[in-house]
Amino acid sequence: MPLYDYQCQKCQTVFEVRATFKEKQEGLKPECPQCQSRKTRQLLTSGLLLLNTKDENSQTSPGCGPNAGPGCCG
Ligand SMILES: [Zn+2]
DSSP, X not given: OOEEEEEETTTOOEEEEEOOHHHHXXXXXXXXXXXXXXXXEEEOOXXXXXXXXXXXXXXXXXXXXXXXXXXXXX
């Protein structure tokens, strides 16, 4: 089950919410664990950014193919 980062708009507390994709699609309204407010917004996780960076690196690496020696591409 994926984790989502949410921030409370009332007290700025950041908390994680565990929800299925189905629950997410139906509109997730997590409650702030600190003040029980439902005025929350989702934060973008840094995981997606890290994946994009990795992709760019592998595309620009020269000399990496089926005949590359050991140690190539890490
Ligand atoms: Zn709060």
